[in-house]
Amino acid sequence: MALSNVLETPPSGFNFENVLRNVALEGLLEGAHNKAPKPMKTGTTIAGVVCKDGVVLGADTRATSGEVVADKMCAKIHYIAPNIYCCGAGTAADTEKTTDLLSSNLTIFSMDSGRNPRVVMAANILQDMLFRYRGQIGAHLILGGVDCTGSHLYTVGPYGDIDKVPYLAMGSGDLAALGILEDRFKTNMELEEAKELVRDAIHCGIMSDLGSGNNIDICVITKQGVDYIRPYQESEFKYKRQRRYKYNPGTTPILTEKIVPLKMEVVQETVQRMDTA
Amino acid sequence: MFATQIHGDNGKMKDYHYTGPVEHRFSPYSFNGGTVLAVAGEDFAIVASDTRLSEGYSIHSRDSPKCYKLTDTTVIGCSGFHGDCLTLTKIIDARLKMYKHSNNKSMTSGAIAAMLSTILYGRRFFPYYVYNIIGGLDEEGRGAVYSFDPVGSYQRDTYKAGGSASSMLQPLLDNQIGFKNMEGVQHLPLSQEKALQLVKDVFISAAERDVYTGDALRICIITKDGIKEETVPLRKD
Numbered sequence: 170m171a172l173s174n175v176l177e178t179p180p181s182g183f184n185f186e187n188v189l190r191n192v193a194l195e196g197l198l199e200g201a202h203n204k205a206p207k208p209m210k211t212g213t214t215i216a217g218v219v220c221k222d223g224v225v226l227g228a229d230t231r232a233t234s235g236e237v238v239a240d241k242m243c244a245k246i247h248y249i250a251p252n253i254y255c256c257g258a259g260t261a262a263d264t265e266k267t268t269d270l271l272s273s274n275l276t277i278f279s280m281d282s283g284r285n286p287r288v289v290m291a292a293n294i295l296q297d298m299l300f301r302y303r304g305q306i307g308a309h310l311i312l313g314g315v316d317c318t319g320s321h322l323y324t325v326g327p328y329g330d331i332d333k334v335p336y337l338a339m340g341s342g343d344l345a346a347l348g349i350l351e352d353r354f355k356t357n358m359e360l361e362e363a364k365e366l367v368r369d370a371i372h373c374g375i376m377s378d379l380g381s382g383n384n385i386d387i388c389v390i391t392k393q394g395v396d397y398i399r400p401y402q403e404s405e406f407k408y409k410r411q412r413r414y415k416y417n418p419g420t421t422p423i424l425t426e427k428i429v430p431l432k433m434e435v436v437q438e439t440v441q442r443m444d445t446a
Numbered sequence: 447m448f449a450t451q452i453h454g455d456n457g458k459m460k461d462y463h464y465t466g467p468v469e470h471r472f473s474p475y476s477f478n479g480g481t482v483l484a485v486a487g488e489d490f491a492i493v494a495s496d497t498r499l500s501e502g503y504s505i506h507s508r509d510s511p512k513c514y515k516l517t518d519t520t521v522i523g524c525s526g527f528h529g530d531c532l533t534l535t536k537i538i539d540a541r542l543k544m545y546k547h548s549n550n551k552s553m554t555s556g557a558i559a560a561m562l563s564t565i566l567y568g569r570r571f572f573p574y575y576v577y578n579i580i581g582g583l584d585e586e587g588r589g590a591v592y593s594f595d596p597v598g599s600y601q602r603d604t605y606k607a608g609g610s611a612s613s614m615l616q617p618l619l620d621n622q623i624g625f626k627n628m629e630g631v632q633h634l635p636l637s638q639e640k641a642l643q644l645v646k647d648v649f650i651s652a653a654e655r656d657v658y659t660g661d662a663l664r665i666c667i668i669t670k671d672g673i674k675e676e677t678v679p680l681r682k683d
Contacts (some may be wrong), residue, residue, distance in 0.1 A: 211504070214658075231683075236610060238655045340504050375683045379503045379657040382683035399622040406681040408650045411643040414622075 192240065212380025215245060215256035215312045215368045216350065217322045219335045220363035223391035224313035224320045227367035228256045229342070229375050229401065231382040238382070240414040244399065246388045248277050250286045251395065253314030254388050258340035259327060260307035267308045271295055288314040292331055300329025307341045315390050342374025342381040346404030349373045364389065368402060457543075472575060475527050475575045476501055478656030480512050480541075481609035482523030484581035485623065486589030487636045493521040493581035493667045494645045496653070496680060499528060499659040506683065509668055511664035516542060517552045520582035521666045523564075525609035526596070529627035534574050539567060546613060555582035559592035566598030573597050577608040582668055589668075611652035611659045618648055643665070646678055653681040 176211060185342050212233040217226045228245035231238055247268035255271070257264025271294055275286040292312050298307055312323040319415045324332045324339060336354045337391070338346035349370040374381045384400035447555035459668045479500040485492045490682040498505060505580055514535045522529040522538070541561060541651050553561070559580050564575060578594040593606035605623045607615035620626040625633050645665060653660040 236657050236659060241654070263600060282617075309560050377505065379500055380506065382657075382681070404683065406683065408680070410647045410650060412640070412647060414647075416628070418632070420628045 172213060185204075201329050212378075213245060213340030214338065214346050214371050214374025214378060214381040215258050215311050215340050216338040216346045216367050217256065217336065218350070218358070218362055218363050218367050219313075219322050219356065220358045221228040222320075222360055223315050223389060224322055225360070225363045225367045226254055226311065226388040226390070227371045227401070228254050228386050228388060229371055229381040230384045231375075231380070232261055233380050241383045244386065246386055246397065246399075248272060249291055249312070250314070251280065252285055252316055253312065254390060254395065254397075255289055255290050255291075255313070256311040256339070258309040258311075263306045263308040263327075264310065267295065267298065267310070269304060269399075270298070285316060287316040287318065288312060288323065288370060291317075291324060292323040294332075295325045296329050296331045299327055304328040311337055311339055313388075313390060315392055318383075320390075338370060338372070338374070340378075340381065342371075342378030345377035346353045346370035346374040360389065360391070364401075369388045450536065456597065473528075477526065477575075477610075478506070478528040479609040479610050480525035481615065481649070481652055481656070481659045482512055482525045482577070482579050483607045483615060483619075483648070484523060484579045484591040484593075484603075485605045485619075485636070485641050486581065486588065486591040486603070487638060487641055487644060488640075489583075489587055489640050489669065491521075491581040491583060491589035491663060492638075492645055493523050493668070494581070494649065494663060494665040495523045495525065496649060496661060497664055497677075499658065505655075505661075506606045506616055508661040508662045513664055513666045515666070516558060516580075518672060519667060519668060520553075520558055520580060521673060522558075523579045523608070524576045524583070526577050530574040530576045533577055534565070535579075538562065541565070547599050550657050553583055555580060555590045555592070557600075558562075558582075559594075559602075561594075561596065562568075563598040563600050566594065566596065569683075572598055577612075578607050579608050581666075583670065587670055606647075609659075611656035614652055614655060618651070621642075638667070642676075649678075649680060 174395060182440055212230060215228040219222060226246055230242050232243040245256055247257060247267060249255050249272045254267050257268060271291055274294060275291060279286050295312065299308065307327050309326045309327060312325060315411035321338055322334055324334065324337050332398060335356065336350045338350060367387060368385055371385045383404045385402040386399045387401035389396040479498060480496055482495040492514050497509050497511045499507040499510035512525050513521050515521050516538060519582050522636045524534060562578060573596045575596060577596065580592040582590055584590040591603045591606055592600050595601045595607060604649055605619045607619060621628065623636060625631055646663065649663045662683045663680050665676045
């Protein structure tokens with residue numbers, strides 16, 4: 170049932186019924202006042218770096234819906250397995266659901282085989298799924314983890330392209346973050362130095378890119394375990410309002426009030442003990 | 447029904463990504479962001495704008511205020527396409543000078559508003575992509591705010607927000623200055639300190655939720671003693 174997703178290949182051919190339907194819908198809505206609802210994108214800066222003992226992943230926490238900030242504290246570093254985490258940029262729903270699906274599949278696999286999943290497995294499963302949907306799933310992912318073969322960092326694009334790299338940035342703020350990474354990255358960095366580098370890269374993305382902002386999350390994965398620091402650094406822009414905006418009760422007028430008593434009588438009463446162990 | 451759409455006449459698969467050939471055109475406009483706000487009081491007027499100039503997801507400048515001083519009693523706030531903002535303010539300055547030389551007096555706020563409406567409508571079929579708000583003192587010394595649309599329709603208001611975060615600010619001003627949607631609240635006249643605090647607070651809120659608003663806030667306070675400027679920092683991210 171669920172295991173079949175991991176072991177068997179899905180039915181051949183591309184299922185594109187919904188794409189045709191969407192094109193038709195868009196044509197219908199073109200002249201009308203209401204347009205198709207805009208999906209929430211994360212308009213992000215995410216970065217990852219391989220260091221001496223493990224992998225450091227970083228992300229900002231702003232999610233935008235067009236030009237409006239929809240979420241000021243959204244979590245972009247998703248759990249995949251105890252030793253694998255994934256940062257997601259692009260359409261928020263796509264990154265969440267894709268990483269959830271991946272995480273379920275890997276959990277079933279590790280229960281079935283008794284082994285911890287390897288990062289290359291996660292990357293291949295993601296690549297299969299995203300390629301199957303030919304870019305319609307807008308998920309730009311950075312996959313990082315430590316397994317028995319070492320520390321690995323992969324990027325998976327929405328069309329299913331994969332790349333294995335020592336350092337990486339994605340999202341709308343990727344060029345800003347990449348500038349910092351290109352300048353200061355060295356192989357086999359110490360953990361603290363790698364954390365500072367990722368923090369600086371994300372900070373640069375936050376300041377230079379309008380789609381990224383607010384706080385910085387960092388996730389450090391080593392052989393010993395995972396340190397998910399959320400937030401690693403809170404936004405330094407906390408301005409206090411000068412006036413209090415409180416409304417006294419009664420400011421919103423109650424125009425009518427209708428109380429309908431529900432006539433109920435006790436027919437039968439049973440007590441069932443709940444197992445709270 | 448859909449099968450015929452997938453396959454063309456010769457049985458080859460048609461591309462389903464778009465419905466036809468795409469024509470790429472050069473757009474003469476671009477949106478550079480920014481929010482402007484003006485409030486009129488009994489004997490003062492406040493015009494405030496953020497100072498961020500952006501394009502797409504990038505920032506061009508963190509110090510590009512959108513309030514321009516026209517006369518000793520009038521300030522205009524322009525947001526939208528920066529190229530048109532600069533040209534429009536140049537044209538208004540030139541017209542003000544011409545008026546001063548012909549009539550030997552400065553233009554009043556109401557006169558500037560009427561003139562701007564004509565200037566904007568003159569370009570009805572290739573509009574200036576600018577959202578204007580004029581704030582100043584009228585002939586009797588009372589605060590006046592005139593708000594415009596890109597083609598010249600204008601009206602006198604007590605308060606108005608324009609630009610990218612206008613839809614977030616205007617309801618808040620309606621409630622706090624116009625006392626709309628509230629009952630049993632005393633309608634106190636707006637004092638200069640309260641107006642200044644309100645303007646700072648609403649811009650802090652706008653910078654939280656609008657990506658195009660931020661960096662710094664430039665406030666111009668217009669009273670009979672002249673124009674005072676104040677700068678307040680906002681979110682830079």
